[in-house]
Amino acid sequence: MEWFTASDYWLSRLVFQRGLAALYLVAFVGAALQFRALIGERGMLPVPRFLARVPWRRAPTVFRLHYSDRFFAGCAWAGAALAAGLLAGVDGLLPLWGAMLLWLVPWVLYLSIVNVGQTWYGFGWESLLLEVGFLAVFLGNDEVAPPVLVLFLLRWVLFRLEFGAGLIKLRGDACWRKLTCLYFHHETQPMPGPLSWFFHRLPRPLHKVEAGANHVTQLAVPFLLFTPQPVASVAVALMIVTQLWLILSGNFAWLNWLAVVLAVSALDLTPLRTPPELPAAPLWYEVLVLALTALVAALSYRPVRNLLSRRQSMNRSYDSLHLVNTYGAFGTVGRVRHEIVVEGTADEVPRHESVWLAYEFKGKPGDPRRLARQFAPYHLRLDWMMWFAALSPAYARSWFEPFVERLLAGDRDTLRLLRHCPFPDAPPAHVRARLYRYRFTTWRELRATGAWWERTYVRDFLPPTRLR
Template sequence: MVPVDWAAWFDAPDYEFARQVLQRGVAALYLVAFLSSLNQFPALLGERGLLPVPDYLKSFSRMRRPTLFRWRYSDRLFRAVCAAGLVISGVLVLGLPQLGPPWLPLVAFLALWLLYMSVVNVGQTFYGFGWEMLLLEAGFTVAFLGSDQTDPPRTVLILVAWLVFRLEFGAGMIKIRGGREWRDLTALYYHHETQPMPGPLSRQAHLLPKPFHRLEVVGNHFAQLVVPFFLFAPQPLGSIAAGIIIFTQLWLVASGNFAWLNWIAIVLAFAGVSDPVAHAVLPVIPLDWHTTGQTPLWWLIITLAASLLLVVLSYWPILNLFSQYQLMNASFNRWQLVNTYGAFGTVTKQRIEVAVEGTLDEEPDEAADWREYGFKGKPGEVHRLPRQWAPYHLRLDWLMWFLPLRTVHEEWFYAFLGKLLEADSAMLRLLRHDPFDGERPRWVRARTYLYRFATRAEFRETGQRWIRTPLYEAIPPISLRAGK
């Protein structure tokens, strides 16, 4: 055993509550990620998916993107990977591996990291979101927090705080370097309305007075550009900084749906909260956490080696943070460790939605009975209150938001229209409403609409939460019969 005075600089006994939140919270988000994948991946990317993984693997660079599917993919094997991920994350949420030696939660978290990396690295555009690599990096980092038999390692807590710093400060710098709306404080005039997937309170947030929106932007800049530095300050400043970040992230949770992005920021921010501060805020949190033994030498060596690795890998993200051409949500190594983060460098001023319609009629003209498919998360029916989905990730709905910003003529979208023409049951389960109750439509098409939130007066008069204006036909009617 390492003598107590030798390990004293390494141990952080006043951060046991932080460790509990970090380990169980990150594990809970892995559970959500595996559940989301289990429910959606086969239809989107499976053997009969929109972008089938077997086809992708034919041109796959095995040396650059580690995955368990490098040798073979099948939907059955994929489900086994997700099942393993759900079981491991579940027992970590319960805290069972943490009762054993420190290597046990280490192995469990590294297993989650490898299993989910295997999914992300073949997920193509449906897994091209910053919170995927954020979850991977968080899982690897908290793996070295040890177990109840040792005190939390100080170096790992600092590295988790460094992860939060890159997440927050990187996002703040992206905004300052991005659209003018962040500098003239008008970004929140639009964001609540045009964000990818509004939540049940998004319309109310949008209708708040403009001076409040300007205050929101000021608060955002303060929380992302100033507060993160204080995560490394002595207590109680470190806990106060973490509390500010948690508060601002909770506001984002309440006003939108960003999968687990905000939730993982909340969980990771607890790395800066000490036990005395946590106890002062919530007296139910104990002050007298006790470990059952001293830090073993072998665990000290393993943890310091991992810490040194993450410090070395930080060189490239640091350069990126201060680069004029700052990258957003980018990884500098194939293991997706110590990445760079950031989002919404510019804010969309108008909300354009792609609506998908089908008809059973022989002739696809305007006299035909066109019926619109309903999505679970993205806006469609104008009276419907948006649902709260986060931290669950609706991948199809998110990609639908990107279509009008890029092009509707994407491979996966044409494949999606083909699945609708086939009335593919797996694909229809990803939708909220099939207007044909499982029957095959003869034709489908894509139309675009301009959406905006209804004012309070408009809502009282019509009951509509959205006002939508037809724009243009993005994809004219297509059918299987036409060979398309």
Template sequence: MPTELATGLTTGLGGWWATDDYDVARELLQRGTAVLLCLAFIQALNQFRPLLGERGLQPVGRFVARVRFRDAPSVFHAGYSDRRLVVVAGAGALGAATVVVGVPQLGPWWVTTAVLLACWAAYLSIVQVGQRFYSFGWETLLCEAAFLVAWLGSPDVPVPVVLVVAVRWLLFRLELGAGLIKWRGDPAWRNLTALDYHHETQPMPGPFSWHAHHLPRWWHRTEVVGNHVTQLLVPWLLWLPQPLPSVAGAVVVLTQGWLVLTGNFAWLNWATIVLGAAMVSDGVWAALGSVVGLGRGPAATAAVGGGWFGTPVAGSPATYVVVVALVAAVLLTLSVRPALNLASRHQKMNASFEPLRLVNAYGAFGSVTRRRDEVIVEGSLAERPGPDDWREYAFRGKPGDVRRRPPQVAPYHLRLDWVLWFVPLGVSGPWIGLLCRRLLEADRATLRLLRTDPFDGERPRWVRLRLFRYRYSTPDERRRSGDWWVRHEVGVLVDPVRLADLPGRAR
């Protein structure tokens, strides 16, 4: 295309196609998403192989042998090996890290786009073969966010309005979907009693969850009402003129901050905080900068897109305009089913409607568990173990020792701990038997997923899984005993088993 035509096209489109009010938002979205991608790839390096690798609990090789590429696109359909996983995850972490520090953003728009798209493809490849251990809504959220923010390019092009709308649509689905699934689901959300249980029964309590649980009942009612307002009403402000989207974003950030304090939901809350902060326009950031003392002069200008993040040029390359328009058309087409899902009485939670997970449905805690049952894994060195011969394996995040305060784990994701929370709810599989085998073998990779090995690397003769009912200690019980939990046994999940009792051979 001749230079004059390209210049004329981008200049003519500039008034409605591009905006100069979301330069801070672009940086927050790209660098924030890149931080989470980097963390997710590091987790894959630490956990994927013992869970899903060649000797994993759900080996990828078996999965790709029975699932078609078009149903779960992944580079691992070309062949899985632990070494290939390390290459993919390592390259993804490195690429994401360069975006965090801003290296690709120094070049033309397509460099940043290419790096983030490569990270998206790498992480999508991991998620697609992750089976039970990657079956969480925040995996899909990270995939969608990575694809979307890739097209924001670099500071040498202005932010396209259609992508601002696309990011708002993502946050809208994320928040409204979560609100609707609660309202349509468990009656505890409608009668305002859900938070009487949630802080105690959530999958991975945090250091302040015990304290949150013991707040007054009226406060729990307030929490539920606040949740309904934030997720059912506030998202509609995203479609109104500024500063109302900025207000909506600030509300999302504040409420997600409370969830960060009271639970461990991997990077779900942090991804939502990034999206919420990105709703704030540069004008609002400038006003906030004035309030805190940056002023409205050169310092404030630098803070909202000049000196810190670079100044975008007045126009955009024609190629960028065309590419973003095509991407927007694809996203609009794929948005039909997620939009219909929001309006459906049979709303799906955390669902993808196409294999690339580009536009998805979200939601969380459509039902609230009223009691907490925990899987306790024990082993014994004795030939014929008695009641006092069993030792408990300690996990990094999930409750076990009643004296241990729940740790802060998020945004890190302990996948084995999380999946074990679902086992008492009836969500299990053959991987439980493989877990027993790996413990009986004293498999070093598997033991590294745990906090402590009671046998210091020695092979136990027996392993068993018991089920315990947990509840928080009362403040009085805690003062007297120092325990955070009270528990009692409710049954045996897996009877004592030896390596010779398990089917198959060690692999």
């Protein structure tokens, strides 16, 4: 069928596949390096305990067959190796069916990780990576031109990602309608980057322009994805510019990078390179793509209903395979930034004069004089959850006490998640946590003190605690 494929998108597919493979690599490496303290056998939320209480249909995973930390690490590093191979273009060396299987394996492995990741893997970009990764299985390799239907389904994901984020803002916080949310967002976002201080200090009229441009890009431009070229490519270019702006202004793991990769799949890159002559798609492949399209159409009902609902949900999966999801971000923007500072003391009996030394995290604000670093697309899971815990203790109910216990025990896997441990020789006798209000300093304060943040004590988050 001539209409089935679109050879003009051969180069777009190639760039998309290599970009997706790179993000898979980041995700698997992050899982391998962080899982022991978070969900390992001795972690804060152990996988075996989770699997014992959750039925298979709610969390399908290869770890139902067997779980050990060594097996988990093997799966994560195997996924990283496969992603590196896909990044190098190994799928192009295989027959079409072999390339599809090669793309399917990392999807199965990462689905298995997400479905046992619990709180640590409850972010929208996990579902987004899985949804896009599943579609990539059917995108083909150099033995066939890109299928039109799969390219359309990728645009459908991008549409829901952008339009869902736009609607949740318009329906949510009034500051989005007043164009004032960015007076606060760069300062109160989960994990600021090295340029966030400078973005926050931009003139307020420019912040209003930012907010207005965001509404246009997320509420109007997505509809142009389904128009003929070159209009669709112009829409994609606007989305990419917006995503790069977000990448520069904060750390949102691979969310923005994956949006860029998705957008590339809709670009017409034929002016850069003439597509090669490719054979017609085999019948079995056409049947699989048609079945995929029907499945996605059926599963899209609930996400579409959510988009049209006045009680729109953000970042929700409607099936345990994360095949078609709903997305959204920052329906509410905080006006004040709170941070939890975790400290320890060697004193067996804490006194007023006791010396408390702070643990420093890799990404979240701590020492006021330390400029934030750029970590995205890498995801620091503990740092992100500390931001949620500062919003409300309810977010930390299941894992914060186990975290403190591991600090008191000097657990090496937990300490590897931190930037600095002030007790290198022996664990502290007591650990406490205090809540502070943080705000970006002004230009004058920065020149005078060298501090990027100014902080004020609010209250105790956790009183001095020792091992039972």
